[in-house]
Amino acid sequence: MFKLNLKIAWRNLWKNKVYAAINIGGLALGLTAFVLMLLYINHEESYDSWSPDLKNVYQIREKHDFFTPDNKEHWNEISNSRIANLLRAKLPQVVAVTKVDNDFDFDNGYSLKVDNADPVIINKIKDSDSSFFHVFPYQFLQGSADKALENKETIVLKESLAMQLFGTTKVLGKTVKVVRWETDKGTALTITGVVYEPNTPQSVNFNAITRTGNKDKDPENPTNNNYCQVYTRLNKSSDTLVLNQTLQKIYIDFKKSLLSGQKKNYNDIYKDGKLPGLKVIPVSEVHANPPYNMNWFEKLKPVMAISAFLLLVSVINFINLATAQSVQRAKEVGVKKVLGSYKTQLTWQFLVEAALQSIISLFLCIILIEIVLPAFNNHFKVDLSFWHNAQLPVMISQLVGLFVFVTLLAGFYPAWILSNYNPVSVLKGNYENGLRGIALRNVLVVFQFIISVTFIISIGVMELQSRFMSNKDLGFERGNLININTNYEDDFVERLKKIPGIQYVATTTQVMGNAFNVPEEVNYKGNAINLNTVTVTMDALPALGVKVVQGRIFSKEYKQDTVNTVVLNEAAASLFGKNVIGQTYGKVDWEGKTNRFQIVGVIKNYHNEGFDKTVLPTVYKVTSLGGTSNTNNLLVRFNTSKYKELIGKIEKEWKVLYPNFPMVYSSLDDAFSKSLEDNNRFINMIILFSLVSVSLSLLGLFALSTFVARRRTKEIAVRKVLGASNIQIVNLLNRSFLVLVIVANLISWPVAYIIIKKWLDGFAYRIDMPISPFLTATLISIIIAVLTVSIQARKAAVTDPVNALKYE
Amino acid sequence: MIDLKNIEKYYASKGIKHYVLRHVTTTIKQGEFVSIMGPSGAGKSTLLNILGMLEEPTYGTYEFMGEDVTSLNERKRIELYRNHIGFVFQAYHLIDEMTVYENIEAPLLYKKIGGSERKSRIADLLDRFNIVAKKDLFPNQLSGGQQQLVGIARALAAQPSIILADEPTGNLQSAQAEEIMQLFQKLNKEEGITIIQVTHSEKNAGYGNRILHIADGVVKDDVAVSNNVKI
Known part of the structure; x- marks a missing residue:
């Protein structure tokens, strides 16, 4: 019996090749995302478990x-x-x-x-x-x-x-x-x-x-x-x-x-x-509890949710198609029942069919994983492997669990529907009562579209935010500026200054790519103010190209600048109040002595870190009084485009002085890109997931509309005989799906709003919630849904009504 | 073999009872070949469904082989299907995804009959119905008459004591119909299988030895037929 059922299952798959491919392919995609996530979680969980000791x-x-x-x-x-x-x-x-x-x-x-x-x-x-x-x-x-x-x-x-x-x-x-x-x-x-x-x-x-x-x-x-x-x-x-x-x-x-x-x-x-x-x-x-950041589990939560959703979408496709297809199998159920099959036997048969499909998907998924793993590793900077995994047995048991779970989730409802068919009505010939489960199917389609539309909206907003960030004024000029990982050594600096094309050589304790916050508390007119201290050389602020808002920045003309003058950024200036230029404040040094500093200028805030962090109220000093030491930055600003040549010259000077240590440097442009990297990676992943999700939903819709069109063949034929035009027929079929898509849109707007708001709140510098991605997503979803359904509807509409009406 | 007492079937809608069958009382003995006749909507098929336990009567008692089966649980009913009852349908209802051989085999699998006996029984049936050459074809590759032959072979595979046929020749041309009817008659005569069929055709009814005329849910007439001429 089991063998025969497998055979029937196989023949059915073969007969409905396209739907089977959609089902299995879709499930494989959903599984792939999920299993990758599992691999990643296993990897993170395995930290420091290499020895029982x-x-x-x-x-x-x-x-x-x-x-x-x-x-x-x-x-x-x-x-x-x-x-x-x-x-x-x-x-x-x-x-x-x-x-x-x-x-x-x-x-x-x-x-x-x-x-x-x-x-x-x-x-x-x-x-x-x-x-x-x-x-x-x-x-x-x-x-x-x-x-x-x-x-x-x-x-x-x-x-x-x-x-x-x-x-x-x-x-x-x-x-x-x-x-x-x-x-x-x-x-x-x-x-x-x-x-x-x-x-x-x-x-x-x-x-x-x-x-x-x-x-x-x-x-x-x-x-x-x-x-x-x-x-x-x-x-x-x-x-x-x-x-x-x-x-x-x-x-x-x-x-x-x-x-x-x-x-x-x-x-x-x-x-x-x-x-x-x-x-x-x-x-x-230790790995799961980093001291400052969110731990990996928290970071991964959205991604886990997304991959679980993708799996769900593909399972929904599976359920939808299987119940839609069940019409075709109704006769088999009826006949088998009168031949003496128990209901449970039938349920098992259909579960086995679902299992057959999910096992094929699982194999496909493993192949897919092998293919995408290198890219995944590269993207997430991890080193995951499937076969050479220390936890392969664990992995395999997880996969078996996943297989059983997916099979039950996807197969149980259709199996239950099918095995409940009443043989009398089925065998009388009117087994086309595909209305059964139509409500559920509609709910599932709506659900799929909610997910897809939410994805599209998210992509839109994320795109706008990242465009905003890459175009945002950083407060300093990041072009033609490199940062060599070394301290300010006069000998080296003098050599560099002689190279034509180099405009400034300077150091600062804080620059994008190497943010190093040193707190201090100062006393201004009796109030304590907490500031972040940055020690710079005379040339550092001009080298960075910061913009002066009030007063002046450090200059060699003022002897006092190497003793006790400071420059504030706007964030700090706002803590001091109005008219700060020329004012002085006190700072107690570590020996208990109070030094007084005079504010000579205010500069525009400039970014040292990603846009998720606010610019700290910062005081800039040249002086050693209360300043901090070097932090391995040497800024070199040049005014030539012959970038490579210049670096070569710098390296030559470096080798003379430090033969035992290779020169390490980065451009500020790269440092900036790096600060956006995490975010871009996240957006890319969301885009990828959305593509999968949207295409899965469309595949589902496509298959479902085919079945609806097929089920309504007779109705369509009758309408045509009564004089309906092709367009009217296409509209007829579209209307029912369009309602679903619109309902899905209405639900996904608030859902997307909440999720995206949360994401945007993670940025200290962000755009206002835009409306256009919402409208675009709705438009896109409607257009593609209509296109998908119309392809099927047209097919149904242009067929000769005679064929449908000839024989009942 | 079959004992119906006061069988009634009605559907209640908006408080009004719509009767499909009323006061049907009859007995069918082992070895009879009964034809149920009547106009459309008279309740023929419903009666057959009740006989086949596919539907339950709303009132009355039904004894099958001395056992009250009026409301039977699924497990027992299926036991009866497996061992005693064979169905033949107007639209054949072969399973499209199974070959001729597999269609005939299906009831034997449910009956858990061993491999070698299964093979010999199927071979026997294929041989008897002259469809050996067709055993690996799928139903849609056969003509209607051939499909119905397979349908009957499938019904016979489990060696039932009774065959219930709902307009078995309704979709067939007269030549094919005649062939099927002769087959029924032969099965009835030679193997003593009880046959109950629903039919519109007087000619088909003539193959049997008893006719129940039904109109408006009531058995109007119950006549014996002498058909000695036919064989």
Whole structure:
């Protein structure tokens, strides 16, 4: 019986090739989007699950405002380096504690030099102490965890880096010269180990772990603090809640004694309910809980919703077509019932048919995934793979689950409808009662169109917003401006200034691509004002090409400018009130002395970060009084279009001074594009999804209108005999679908409005909600729906009525 | 074999009962060949549907092989279909996606008859109806008469004790119709299969041995036919 049913299923698919193709293809598309999402989620979930021993490993998080993006307090991944020793001394469960460098996004890597080879820049080289491999259970290919970082000036490489540098992993005892910045003389480190790449991603990701000795000791002066990541391995997996309570107690004592060492009073700082904080989180949860940003799950939510919707749309197509087609199968049901088939047997038969189609879709989906995965990886900067996945068994069980789910979702309703056909009415010959389920089918079509129209509207608004952003005045001239990753060194700057075509060479602590916020509190006419401080050289503001609103910007003519004058941006000026030029404010430096600064100018706000962030109230200073150090920016503005030639000249000068470190630079144009990148990527993805969704809906509509036209063949024939014109017939068929599309539009307007509003609210600089995308989407949806239905309707209208009426 | 007592069937709409059948009381014995005749809308098909348990009477009792089947659950009814009742339809109702062979095989599969017996029974039927050469064709590749032959072969496959036929020759030319009727008569005579058919044609009714005339839902006439001449 089963074999026969499969045969019938196959013959039916073959007979209705086009619809089967629409069904299966559509489902495969929906599944592909969904499975890609699954792959991605699996990847993200798999972080730090590469060894069972990791369950006893914890990351330390300290609550402070040092080095946070918005200058406010957060639970940070970087902690005071003294905490490592504190844990060793005070927490009995501790087996090992290690300190390791943080990932900073402005970190461009170190230059590695092997023998006489050219230096190469390698990122993610992290300095740690002797305990790193006691905390993290990496597998050693060469060397051992106990011995590897036993001595100072050692380095442990990942397998891939060893291969890159030496072409072999047998590198124990060789030396690598690590040059951390261009003026660094470099440290020769001995390779003491090579570790395997674990089979899942790691939140403490590295290409090499070094032990230079810098992490071994904490600064002696209590006012100096080093910040780094701290990880610990405990002797057993513990309840983090209890552990954190203990930690908090230990930490408060520690903080009190530290502050008294800095001649500060604990009670002055921590009052009004403000408390210091220290906690641990299991390393497996680190990736899912980033300190400042949304975690991956939050970020992914909209995309997950979209891919679930796509799957739903394709399942809806499936249900729609299957119920529409059920008319054709009614006779089979009736006959089988009188031949002695149970209803459940019939239900099973149709479920098996749905299963057959979904299994084909699933195979197609796997093929599609293999095809699109490289592009997907590229686009989302991940490295996913289907077959070479560490979690292939998990993946396969998920796919089986998905298969069962889709089959039931798509197959159950049609199977139920079919197996409920009453044999009497079916066998009498009037089994064309396709009216059954028509309401549901209409609801489903409306639902599909709601999704599609919402997508189209979203694309429209997103397009307008991104056009707005790429054309928005940044407040500075981004063309002909490059930023070299180096500090301001007079020697190098003098050499550059001699190159014809170079207009300005300058440095600033904050520029697009390297935003570095340093908070300070100033006192103006008795009020405290919080500002972001940027230290610049004399030429920096003209080099950026900022616009002066009031007063003047720094100039060599004013000696005072290197001492105590400042320039504000408009955002800051508005905090000070009117007529700020010439006013002075006070700022207490770290020794407790008050310095006074005079405001000499106000410039237009300029952007250092993406448009999702507001420009901070910022004060610009040339002076070293209360200023901050260099942050690896060297702005070079040139007034020639011979870009390449000029860069070549700059690189030549660079090589003379810093032979052991390659020059790294970026143009401000690129930095700007990069700030838009995330957003563009999101929009591209939405466009892709919309295309799939719209085409799925249209396929569904196309197939459904075919069936309706076919079902109404007789009605059409009769009308034609009675004198209806072809146009009238086409209109007749269009009308019923048009109503659905219009209803869908009415519903999707508010839905789209809410969703898009939320998206726009994520931007500090945004357009007003435009009306045109809404109108356009409605127009588009109506036009394409009418076109789709008309193709079918015309076919029905022009057929000879005789054929339809000849035989009942 | 079949015992109908006071069968009534009506549809109620807006409080008015529209009778399709009234006070139908009759007995059909094993081995009879009964034709139900009457004008359009008289209730012939409804009566046949009730006999086939496709519809339930609103009133009255129906005993099939000594068992009250007036309202039977699905499982029991299907058991009867599998073992005792074969249907033949005016529009043949072969399953379009199955070959001739598979159409005949279907009831045997439901009856869970083993592979080898299935094969021999189907071979026997194909042979008897002279359609061996057509066994791998699909219904739409056959003429109407051939389709009806397959339809009857399918009805016979499960070796039923009764065949219910709703205008079995209604869509056929007279030559083909005659062939089918002769086949029915032969089955009735030689194998003792009870046959109940609905027909418009006096000639077709002549093949049977009893005619029930129905008009306005009431059995007007119940006559025996002597048809010895025909064979």
